Amino acid sequence: MAEPPAVSRWAVVLLVIGGALALILSSLAIGDWWVRNAELRTLLGRVEQAERAQLPAILGIRPLLSLCQQERAAEELCDTVSIRLGAERTLPQLRQTGDQVAATRLTSIHGSLRTFRDRYVDHNLAWRDWMETLSRDPTAGDFEVPEALATTFVRASAAADGALTLLPLHDNGSRIDEIFESVR
Helix, strand or coil, rough: CCCCCCHHHHHHHHHHHHHHHHHHHHHHHHHHHHHHHHHHHHHHHHHHHHHCCCCHHHHHHHHHHHHHCCCCCCCCHHHHHHHHHHHHHHHHHHHHHHHHHCCCCCCCCCHHHHHHHHHHHHHHHHHHHHHHHHHCCHHHHHHHHCHHHHHHHHHHHHHHHHHHCCHHHCCCCHHHHHCCHCCC
């Protein structure tokens, strides 16, 4: 019977080192994936709160603006006082929730998450600018919704898609779809 080939000590050492390195790298990759999903979950929760902060403006101010556009000749139907008061009431919640999104701490190497956060903050700032303008002068902008609201929202939507991991956890993919369904 022939003897099995001899395995050098160096081959065994290299196999052990290679196996250990593969284990370490895969552990780091899995850990990073886990952290990205957790950070995205936190960020999405804050974005959802910021979106809810817009509801008073969407449900209360937009219909009044629409009425003002339709009834330019009949100024008594255009309730600029309610527009101004609605904007003033909406602003504090917009500021608070937008600041929470902006303050979301993310790992420095997670650039796609940081981009998403920053694009959403741009969207929140567009809302804040609009509400600040309406609280000063409800007739500003000829009762039109600023284009910046739509463009910043589309940019935030694209950035959210870029921040989504492969095999997302915490229902992150569905949450992104729900938040941005109006621009999809």
